[in-house]
Amino acid sequence: xxxxxxxxxxxxxxxxxxxxxxxxxxxxxxxxxxxxxxxxxxxxxxxxxxxxxxxxxxxxxxxxxxxxxxxxxxxxxxxxxxxxxxxxxxxxxxxxxxxxxxxxxxxxxxxxxxxxxxxxxxxxxxxxxxxxxxxxxxxxxxxxxxxxxxxxxxxxxxxxxxxxxxxxxxxxxxxxxxxxxxxxxxxxxxxxxxxxxxxxxxxxxxxxxxxxxxxxxxxxxxxxxxxxxxxxxxxxxxxxxxxxxxxxxxxxxxxxxxxxxxxxxxxxxxxxxxxxxxxxxxxxxxxxxxxxxxxxxxxxxxxxxxxxxxxxxxxxxxxxxxxxxxxxxxxxxxxxxxxxxxxxxxxxxxxxxxxxxxxxxxxxxxxxxxxxxxxxxxxxxxxxxx
Amino acid sequence: xxxxxxxxxxxxxxxxxxxxxxxxxxxxxxxxxxxxxxxxxxxxxxxxxxxxxxxxxxxxxxxxxxxxxxxxxxxxxxxxxxxxxxxxxxxxxxxxxxxxxxxxxxxxxxxxxxxxxxxxxxxxxxxxxxxxxxxxxxxxxxxxxxxxxxxxxxxxxxxxxxxxxxxxxxxxxxxxxxxxxxxxxxxxxxxxxxxxxxxxxxxxxxxxxxxxxxxxxxxxxxxxxxxxxxxxxxxxxxxxxxxxxxxxxxxxxxxxxxxxxxxxxxxxxxxxxxxxxxxxxxxxxxxxxxxxxxxxxxxxxxxxxxxxxxxxxxxxxxxxxxxxxxxxxxxxxxxxxxxxxxxxxxxxxxxxxxxxxxxxxxxxxxxxxxxxxxxxxxxxxxxxxx
Numbered sequence: 177x178x179x180x181x182x183x184x185x186x187x188x189x190x191x192x193x194x195x196x197x198x199x200x201x202x203x204x205x206x207x208x209x210x211x212x213x214x215x216x217x218x219x220x221x222x223x224x225x226x227x228x229x230x231x232x233x234x235x236x237x238x239x240x241x242x243x244x245x246x247x248x249x250x251x252x253x254x255x256x257x258x259x260x261x262x263x264x265x266x267x268x269x270x271x272x273x274x275x276x277x278x279x280x281x282x283x284x285x286x287x288x289x290x291x292x293x294x295x296x297x298x299x300x301x302x303x304x305x306x307x308x309x310x311x312x313x314x315x316x317x318x319x320x321x322x323x324x325x326x327x328x329x330x331x332x333x334x335x336x337x338x339x340x341x342x343x344x345x346x347x348x349x350x351x352x353x354x355x356x357x358x359x360x361x362x363x364x365x366x367x368x369x370x371x372x373x374x375x376x377x378x379x380x381x382x383x384x385x386x387x388x389x390x391x392x393x394x395x396x397x398x399x400x401x402x403x404x405x406x407x408x409x410x411x412x413x414x415x416x417x418x419x420x421x422x423x424x425x426x427x428x429x430x431x432x433x434x435x436x437x438x439x440x441x442x443x444x445x446x447x448x449x450x451x452x453x454x455x456x457x458x459x460x461x462x463x464x465x466x467x468x469x470x471x472x473x474x475x476x477x478x479x480x481x482x483x484x485x486x487x488x489x490x491x492x493x494x495x496x497x498x499x500x501x502x503x504x505x506x507x508x509x510x511x512x513x514x515x516x517x518x519x520x521x522x523x524x525x526x527x528x529x530x531x532x533x534x535x536x537x538x539x540x541x542x543x544x545x546x547x548x549x550x551x552x553x554x555x556x557x558x559x560x561x562x
Numbered sequence: 563x564x565x566x567x568x569x570x571x572x573x574x575x576x577x578x579x580x581x582x583x584x585x586x587x588x589x590x591x592x593x594x595x596x597x598x599x600x601x602x603x604x605x606x607x608x609x610x611x612x613x614x615x616x617x618x619x620x621x622x623x624x625x626x627x628x629x630x631x632x633x634x635x636x637x638x639x640x641x642x643x644x645x646x647x648x649x650x651x652x653x654x655x656x657x658x659x660x661x662x663x664x665x666x667x668x669x670x671x672x673x674x675x676x677x678x679x680x681x682x683x684x685x686x687x688x689x690x691x692x693x694x695x696x697x698x699x700x701x702x703x704x705x706x707x708x709x710x711x712x713x714x715x716x717x718x719x720x721x722x723x724x725x726x727x728x729x730x731x732x733x734x735x736x737x738x739x740x741x742x743x744x745x746x747x748x749x750x751x752x753x754x755x756x757x758x759x760x761x762x763x764x765x766x767x768x769x770x771x772x773x774x775x776x777x778x779x780x781x782x783x784x785x786x787x788x789x790x791x792x793x794x795x796x797x798x799x800x801x802x803x804x805x806x807x808x809x810x811x812x813x814x815x816x817x818x819x820x821x822x823x824x825x826x827x828x829x830x831x832x833x834x835x836x837x838x839x840x841x842x843x844x845x846x847x848x849x850x851x852x853x854x855x856x857x858x859x860x861x862x863x864x865x866x867x868x869x870x871x872x873x874x875x876x877x878x879x880x881x882x883x884x885x886x887x888x889x890x891x892x893x894x895x896x897x898x899x900x901x902x903x904x905x906x907x908x909x910x911x912x913x914x915x916x917x918x919x920x921x922x923x924x925x926x927x928x929x930x931x932x933x934x935x936x937x938x939x940x941x942x943x944x945x946x947x948x
Contacts, residue, residue: 203575237623238807377804377808400626418763424762
């Protein structure tokens with residue numbers, strides 16, 4: 177028996193066939209012309225996806241490596257930064273900064289809610305000497321399914337004329353939710369290969385503004401592997417300071433071709449529509465979503481409270497055994513309280529219908545009271561009304 | 563037209579079909595049972611290849627990332643270490659230590675020669691207070707084609723009863739040249755995925771001894787991504803602290819099956835025989851090898867002086883255009899002086915004959931005086947006599 181897998185964790189995503197095929201491209205010389213052309217293509221097209229004219233650097237690492245790179249390249253021990261604790265990954269960004277000796281001012285925001293711009297305003301307003309060097313923002317918090325309003329948050333910084341650099345963790349937002357890097361003048365945007373780009377993990381991709389480069393020149397945190405300077409120098413001549421992940425470079429080209437073919441705005445809209453359909457279906461099933469203010473609902477992942485008397489292990493087991501649908505659980509303080517449905521990447525209407533209905537049947541099998549067909553009906557209504 | 567590629571740079575290597583196929587395995591849940599089983603298989607079989615019972619950690623990064631990880635996890639700023647400058651990669655290991663504030667004592671060894679154990683003995687003998695914390699050794703120096711005699715070097719450390727930790731960069735030696743980690747009681751062994759393991763770049767693999775773990779507990783160099791503690795903790799429960807390179811984990815399994823099937827000792831012997839055949843052929847062609855003492859000749863790569871009046875660009879171009887054979891050039895101070903032929907990974911007799919003969923014809927085409935058939939004859943003689 178062979179069954180299609182529905183990998184509905186919030187990344188890594190299902191990998192489209194052309195990207196899978198590209199992964200098994202034969203090895204090429206990483207100091208040769210073919211490699212240089214491949215990298216040039218990827219950087220050129222990544223700039224469109226990042227919506228930036230800034231430099232793009234690509235590191236062989238997970239997305240978290242890119243977060244670390246952003247810190248150690250631009251800051252010095254003792255530098256003041258603002259970090260947000262609103263979920264596992266926003267907290268991680270601040271923890272990385274702390275590990276390297278930054279002095280972190282934390283804004284604690286309840287997990288499941290978005291960062292309130294006024295809280296950021298309060299912190300910056302008290303920074304009379306403009307000592308805060310960087311603000312670490314998470315565009316989409318993967319552990320809660322909250323998408324921050326970057327426009328509103330960055331407006332606060334600009335209105336105060338605060339000179340802090342703005343860093344954005346876009347690991348689960350790039351090529352999923354609109355992120356106008358240059359329009360918002362974001363200094364560092366970090367993503368990973370395994371979310372909107374639909375590759376396996378293994379690459380972190382970073383855009384670096386002119387101001388971030390200036391900060392880099394004065395940054396004294398120790399670094400070798402992550403050092404931006406040799407990375408940019410080598411990339412400019414079509415190479416890398418160390419061996420690149422060539423398989424992923426072929427796959428990235430395939431991904432960027434798929435993205436260009438669909439068009440970024442269409443991709444954002446498709447994600448929005450799928451997310452709305454999934455949330456509508458889950459709410460029709462009587463489930464409660466973790467994010468109560470749908471203005472901040474993520475287009476990449478939806479976190480759902482587990483119904484009374486149904487635990488995550490049972491639900492995920494039925495979903496996997498009966499439907500080969502793989503969902504994610506709650507992380508850290510949300511463990512055992514929620515389940516998460518990823519809906520990022522190469523997901524379309526038929527899969528959405530299949531997924532929400534699989535959840536419905538699984539819940540019913542576990543004793544949850546629901547009328548069959550409810551989820552499909554609710555999702556279909558969203559598709560028909562768009 | 564489709565022509566087979568002979569990627570004879572000293573890594574990344576040609577990738578065998580079963581490994582290429584495994585790279586395009588579909589995405590799986592990195593927090594699920596299938597992933598945990600895959601990692602368990604890989605770690606178990608890697609221990610055989612590393613010849614160790616020590617812990618094995620796997621980082622999403624190039625091999626150079628593994629070198630950085632070994633430094634920042636075991637040392638504190640100001641710690642004294644010994645590093646060797648005998649080529650690009652041994653120098654790199656010391657430079658990484660310097661970047662993080664280690665106090666490096668350099669042993670400068672002429673590029674193309676092996677580290678003389680007496681030079682190491684001199685340095686350690688003068689360390690009356692046993693202040694040197696670590697010795698950074700490179701098993702095979704990829705830029706020169708020199709393989710150090712680890713037995714002799716480590717014997718020096720043991721005979722002096724010096725307590726320094728011993729780190730070995732085995733990026734271009736693991737699964738190529740015998741490296742008995744536990745027999746030699748090596749504290750840290752670092753390799754990358756793109757050499758003897760025949761994968762694309764993208765993984766660094768590190769063995770960590772009990773003494774290295776003890777050093778880790780007192781090491782204050784800043785770290786987050788490379789931190790051994792969460793990596794081991796998460797790996798023990800079948801996960802990672804961040805998204806792994808799942809494609810490479812499938813490929814690594816395929817690689818370890820190929821390696822187990824051939825047998826490590828057979829792999830070492832095959833590499834030795836291929837290397838002897840290639841060197842015999844190149845010398846019969848009247849070329850001069852960079853490594854004059856063949857006791858230290860690498861089984862992974864051979865560096866060859868360019869003949870008078872033939873430059874690297876011309877030679878590599880003819881080899882690529884006419885034969886699709888890709889060789890490497892000299893790096894840094896050896897640029898323009900040598901070319902390098904990689905003979906690591908999945909290389910067998912027919913390819914060896916093809917490669918040395920391609921070099922012979924290319925040289926003749928560029929005006930070099932040689933009798934056709936010389937290289938094939940010389941390589942064949944080695945094969946027949948073994």
